[in-house]
Amino acid sequence: MLNYIWAGLIVAALAFAIVSDLRDGASDRFRNHAALPIALEYPEGYREEARRVPVRIRIDAETYQSFYSVDAAPDSVYAGHVLRTQAGARLFFAEHAALPDPLLRIRDFSGGDALEGTLGAENAAAALVATSVRFDPVRFPHLQDITRAAFDFADTAVEIAIGLVGVLALFLGLLKIAEAGGLIRQMARLVEPLLHPLFPAVPKGHPAFAMIVLNLSANVLGLGNAATPLGIKAMEELQTLNPVKDTATNPMVMLLAMNTASVQLVPPALLVAVIGLQVNELIFPIIAVTGASLAVATGTAWLLERAPLWKRSDPNARPAEPTASGEDAP
Amino acid sequence: MTWFRYFIDYFSILVLPLMIVGLPVYGLIRGVKVYEEFVEGAKEGFRVAVMIIPYLVAILFAIGMFRASGAMDFLVETLEPLLGMVGFPPEMLPMAIIRPLTGSGSAAVVADMVAAFGADSILVKMAGVMFGSTETTFYIIAVYFGAVNVKKTRHAVPAGLTADIFAMIFAVYLVQWLFGGA
Numbered sequence: 001m002l003n004y005i006w007a008g009l010i011v012a013a014l015a016f017a018i019v020s021d022l023r024d025g026a027s028d029r030f031r032n033h034a035a036l037p038i039a040l041e042y043p044e045g046y047r048e049e050a051r052r053v054p055v056r057i058r059i060d061a062e063t064y065q066s067f068y069s070v071d072a073a074p075d076s077v078y079a080g081h082v083l084r085t086q087a088g089a090r091l092f093f094a095e096h097a098a099l100p101d102p103l104l105r106i107r108d109f110s111g112g113d114a115l116e117g118t119l120g121a122e123n124a125a126a127a128l129v130a131t132s133v134r135f136d137p138v139r140f141p142h143l144q145d146i147t148r149a150a151f152d153f154a155d156t157a158v159e160i161a162i163g164l165v166g167v168l169a170l171f172l173g174l175l176k177i178a179e180a181g182g183l184i185r186q187m188a189r190l191v192e193p194l195l196h197p198l199f200p201a202v203p204k205g206h207p208a209f210a211m212i213v214l215n216l217s218a219n220v221l222g223l224g225n226a227a228t229p230l231g232i233k234a235m236e237e238l239q240t241l242n243p244v245k246d247t248a249t250n251p252m253v254m255l256l257a258m259n260t261a262s263v264q265l266v267p268p269a270l271l272v273a274v275i276g277l278q279v280n281e282l283i284f285p286i287i288a289v290t291g292a293s294l295a296v297a298t299g300t301a302w303l304l305e306r307a308p309l310w311k312r313s314d315p316n317a318r319p320a321e322p323t324a325s326g327e328d329a330p
Numbered sequence: 331m332t333w334f335r336y337f338i339d340y341f342s343i344l345v346l347p348l349m350i351v352g353l354p355v356y357g358l359i360r361g362v363k364v365y366e367e368f369v370e371g372a373k374e375g376f377r378v379a380v381m382i383i384p385y386l387v388a389i390l391f392a393i394g395m396f397r398a399s400g401a402m403d404f405l406v407e408t409l410e411p412l413l414g415m416v417g418f419p420p421e422m423l424p425m426a427i428i429r430p431l432t433g434s435g436s437a438a439v440v441a442d443m444v445a446a447f448g449a450d451s452i453l454v455k456m457a458g459v460m461f462g463s464t465e466t467t468f469y470i471i472a473v474y475f476g477a478v479n480v481k482k483t484r485h486a487v488p489a490g491l492t493a494d495i496f497a498m499i500f501a502v503y504l505v506q507w508l509f510g511g512a
Binding site: 001002005006009010012013014015016017019020142145146148149150151152153154156157158160161162164165166167168169170172173174175176177178179180181182183221222223226228231232235236238239245246247248252253255256257259260261262264265266267268270271273274275276278279280281282283284285286288289290292293294296297300301304305307310313314 | 335338339341342345346349350353354356357359360362363364367368369370371372373374375376378379380382383386387388389390391392393394395396397398399400401404430433434437440441444449450454455458459461462463464465467470471473474475477478479480481482483484485486487488489490492493494496497500501504505508509
């Protein structure tokens with residue numbers, strides 16, 4: 001299933017990027033090779049032979065809208081500078097200027113912080129110089145976007161994983177102490193009657209029960225930092241019971257489903273950061289929805305493990321492959 | 331409801347320090363060589379994190395590409411008329427699609443909605459409940475199964491997504507019922 005979803009995401013990304021790019025190309029959205037009429041305001045008493053001259057760029061809103069066929073309007077004036085070289089004059093907008101669509105897109109495509117283009121002939125009239133600017137052509141921007149996204153997110157994934165090292169080490173260390181002291185076994189025996197119906201494949205008194213309870217409790221209290229290491233530890237405990245190490249067992253999927261339902265009594269910090277105190281009103285609906293979806297998650301996992309397709313792939317239902325054995329944890 | 335909120339808030343603030351201090355103290359009382367055991371367990375931290383990397387890269391780059399391609403806009407455009415018929419607000423669709431894929435991405439969607447509709451609008455309430463009551467399913471699959479090197483996820487994706495879809499729909503109707511009418 002994940003194979004198809006994963007491949008589907010990638011293929012869909014490529015397909016949509018190409019379609020969007022062709023559509024943009026057909027409508028000439030970026031007016032490649034056409035020059036946008038603008039007016040430049042030079043500072044008083046600037047030297048004409050200077051290489052770099054600061055200017056104020058004026059774009060007429062109506063001209064802009066009809067030129068790009070958009071509704072977005074530019075600001076009345078932008079800061080920028082003109083750079084004169086032997087190859088001609090280039091106009092630079094100030095870095096990170098608040099540009100309207102599609103100028104923003106043109107800048108993103110160029111990969112720089114400042115939008116730049118080739119200046120046309122300048123028609124001097126008093127303080128205001130009428131001229132035009134031709135931006136560098138934008139070709140297949142979406143294709144470039146998805147490639148860039150692939151690279152960026154590969155980096156992000158490593159950052160996230162490495163960012164987990166500290167918390168993981170802390171909690172795995174603490175849990176080791178709890179294990180050595182016998183706390184985990186006691187806890188497992190305590191909560192086992194509650195959890196056994198959902199995890200019938202886990203033998204009585206197995207430490208996995210304690211880890212599952214710790215993981216779910218951390219979720220309930222909104223302790224995301226603690227929930228992840230505890231969940232991983234719970235998975236490791238379940239993995240010791242797994243005869244086929246690369247395939248998820250029924251208890252593993254059950255635990256995962258319970259985690260994706262994410263029962264919580266405390267709203268996530270990220271949500272509080274985004275919508276502020278309004279969150280207080282939402283606590284009741286969040287608890288209600290999350291509780292109901294926990295029921296749906298466990299129910300679905302319970303049903304699906306009985307479906308013929310998943311029953312066949314159950315690691316505990318078939319004899320362990322001889323090649324996969326020999327690495328059972330003690 | 332307020333006292334309950336306070337109780338939970340304080341409890342969740344207290345539980346981590348209690349655990350971090352309490353477990354070593356408990357170990358000492360039980361005669362465990364706490365330092366040695368801690369280090370032994372903590373050793374695993376790096377190995378587990380590194381183990382997750384390939385799974386996380388696989389999931390995140392595919393999701394990142396999908397988001398960057400503009401496919402989301404297209405999905406919203408095609409599904410909008412269908413949703414209108416069942417009374418599901420079409421404005422909620424981007425949130426519903428992106429929530430199981432990325433946490434930071436869906437937080438950004440909520441932030442956009444706050445800017446567009448105002449923090450006390452019913453749509454933002456729906457988005458907030460969706461955000462609070464579901465998890466980033468694909469990320470969880472990558473991290474939890476990645477840590478134990480499980481590649482064949484069997485019914486994990488359908489079970490997780492069923493719960494997500496249910497939660498999205500329930501969130502919309504519950505908020506409508508609680509705060510609607512205005």
